Amino acid sequence: MEFLIIWLFGALIVGIVASKRGRSGAGYFFLSLIVSPLLVLLLVLLLGSKNVEVDSITKAKETVCPKCKIPYSSNDKHCSQCGEALPEIHSSKYTYKLERSKGYYGDGFILIRIDDNQRLAWQTLSVGEGLISLDVAGTSFRENVMQNKSFEPGKRLLLITEPKNEYDPNAIGIWNSDKTQQVGYIPKEHSSRISKKLNKGQRWHALSMWQTVKKGRRVGLRILMYREGTRLAT
Numbered sequence: 001m002e003f004l005i006i007w008l009f010g011a012l013i014v015g016i017v018a019s020k021r022g023r024s025g026a027g028y029f030f031l032s033l034i035v036s037p038l039l040v041l042l043l044v045l046l047l048g049s050k051n052v053e054v055d056s057i058t059k060a061k062e063t064v065c066p067k068c069k070i071p072y073s074s075n076d077k078h079c080s081q082c083g084e085a086l087p088e089i090h091s092s093k094y095t096y097k098l099e100r101s102k103g104y105y106g107d108g109f110i111l112i113r114i115d116d117n118q119r120l121a122w123q124t125l126s127v128g129e130g131l132i133s134l135d136v137a138g139t140s141f142r143e144n145v146m147q148n149k150s151f152e153p154g155k156r157l158l159l160i161t162e163p164k165n166e167y168d169p170n171a172i173g174i175w176n177s178d179k180t181q182q183v184g185y186i187p188k189e190h191s192s193r194i195s196k197k198l199n200k201g202q203r204w205h206a207l208s209m210w211q212t213v214k215k216g217r218r219v220g221l222r223i224l225m226y227r228e229g230t231r232l233a234t
Contacts, residue, residue, distance in 0.1 A: 161195060
């Protein structure tokens, strides 16, 4: 009887470790019951963490004029062809990656600075490095929409400006990658600052970073915004 309890407890530990590494906790739990908790634990450790698939963003995508597509250098302020004001070429100093994590009230991804393996708190991300993380506003009005799989942690999102919004001309809507569902907005206290960046021609990408879960339902969402040129590894 004691052996069975130890076996079951070991399988449970394997499931928890696998889940924190971005793998199927339930799948590895049942595999441990069938094979061996110790052997499966070794397998999970050898496989390592499964990171979200995010394309590396290179500054090459930002080195052509947005109007006439003529290449330019970091010293150019205006396009030599059409005179258009050119976006600043951004390149982050460090390289980052996303790593699966789980908390008491939810789960998702945390950001790791690869250069020194530092885990970064979302509240202290560097805008200068092209990183912003914030909670999505207005989700309480779209709770059913928020349950859509397109808003799971790791999924790409779209940032859509709404200059004709009667309540806030700086409003920025947050949509799924197919632009079929809107989950909310950039919080109003941040929308003016971020809207100015977008209007200057800066290219920012977004993805779902963390979900807050209550009674099996997604009740909150945090996103990661990363500027084109920020080195975010797969």
